[in-house]
Amino acid sequence: DGGITQSPKYLFRKEGQNVTLSCEQNLNHDAMYWYRQDPGQGLRLIYYSQIVNDFQKGDIAEGYSVSREKKESFPLTVTSAQKNPTAFYLCACSMQGGNQPQHFGDGTRLSIL
Amino acid sequence: KQEVTQIPAALSVPEGENLVLNCSFTDSAIYNLQWFRQDPGKGLTSLLLIQSSQREQTSGRLNASLDKSSGRSTLYIAASQPGDSATYLCAVNRGAQKLVFGQGTRLTINP
Numbered sequence: 001d002g003g004i005t006q007s008p009k010y011l012f013r014k015e016g017q018n019v020t021l022s023c024e025q026n027l028n029h030d031a032m033y034w035y036r037q038d039p040g041q042g043l044r045l046i047y048y049s050q051i052v053n054d055f056q057k058g059d060i061a062e063g064y065s066v067s068r069e070k071k072e073s074f075p076l077t078v079t080s081a082q083k084n085p086t087a088f089y090l091c092a093c094s095m096q097g098g099n100q101p102q103h104f105g106d107g108t109r110l111s112i113l
Numbered sequence: 114k115q116e117v118t119q120i121p122a123a124l125s126v127p128e129g130e131n132l133v134l135n136c137s138f139t140d141s142a143i144y145n146l147q148w149f150r151q152d153p154g155k156g157l158t159s160l161l162l163i164q165s166s167q168r169e170q171t172s173g174r175l176n177a178s179l180d181k182s183s184g185r186s187t188l189y190i191a192a193s194q195p196g197d198s199a200t201y202l203c204a205v206n207r208g209a210q211k212l213v214f215g216q217g218t219r220l221t222i223n224p
Contacts, residue, residue, distance in 0.1 A: 006156075031210055042117065042202060042214030043157075050209070058211070090156055094210055099145050099164050102212065104156035 003027065006091050006105035012113050013078065013085060021076045021108045023091035029103070030096045032074035036060060037088040037107075046089075049074055050096065078110060086112050115140045115207050119215035127223050128195060134188040134218045136203035141181045144206040148177050148188050151200045151217070160201075161188070193222045 004025040013019045023032065031050045035043035045058030049068040063082025068074055074093075078085045088109050092102040116139045126132050136146070145164045149157040161170045161177040163186070169178045176189040186203055200219045204212040 033210070033212075040122075040216065042204075042216045043212070044214075045211055048209075048211065092157075099162065099206075100210070101147060101159040101162045102157075102210070103159065104149075106156045107154070109154075 004091060004093055004103055004105040006089075006108050008108060009106070011108055011110045013110060014113050016080045018077055018079050019110065021078070021089055021091075021110070023074045023076065023105060025072055025074075025093045025103075027093060027103065028071070029093040030071070031094045031100075032068070033092040033094075033102065034058075034064070034066065034074070034076045035090045035092065037090060043090060046076065085110055115143075115205060115213045117203060117205055117213050117215040119201075119203060119218050121218060122216065123219040123221070125221040125223060126193060128193060130193050131189065131191050132193055132220075134190070134201050134203075134220070136186040136188070136215055138184045138186075138205050138213075140207070141184055142207075143181065144208055146177075146179055146186050147204050147206070147212070148175075148186075149202045149204065151202060153200075157202065195222045195224050198222045 007022045033048040034046040047066040049055035065077045090107045091105045094100045094102045147162045148160045163170045163179040174191040200217040202217045204214045
């Protein structure tokens with residue numbers, strides 16, 4: 001089955017620690033995205049990548065980093081510089097082109113210990 | 114700056130009713146508008162995508178309309194069922210596939 005997989009489902013971070021969230025897709029989509037969702041709010045774009053080895057900052061990139069070394073993978077690192085990391089993180093992918101729908105994974109819930 | 118608003122934040126209706134969810138946006142320069150469904154603790158499922166040149170899209174019991182000039186979109190759900198209970202999010206594509214989301218409407222269908 002083609003799809004987009006996020007792991008782990010739940011993640012806990014200690015103060016001062018960096019953590020990495022995994023996102024893998026086998027849909028052969030060029031573009032991938034990371035969003036953050038806080039309770040009662042819509043999603044906000046953190047980073048996006050339209051092609052391998054290239055990515056751009058979204059609206060709330062501070063305290064986060066990404067890499068795009070392979071087409072199918074777009075990991076997100078939440079660094080210690082992100083002071084309020086507790087949230088639900090969602091990864092998405094889409095085909096290139098302005099009118100392609102985005103397909104989402106099931107999310108990772110990050111909490112602070 | 115594009116802002117997307119969904120009203121109401123929550124809606125509860127009896128099973129079988131037809132209902133309309135609303136989405137408004139401040140900048141009419143959009144590429145498309147997408148409606149999503151989110152179940153608790155889950156990711157988003159794409160329901161309908163309306164291109165900027167289109168007025169509406171239909172999928173089964175769902176119909177989405179788009180009026181760019183007034184900055185509004187509606188999602189019409191016919192003959193609602195308990196399985197339709199979820200949060201519904203709209204998002205506008207402001208270019209380069211960068212989506213701006215509304216806060217969502219939490220829908221409960223009562224049997």
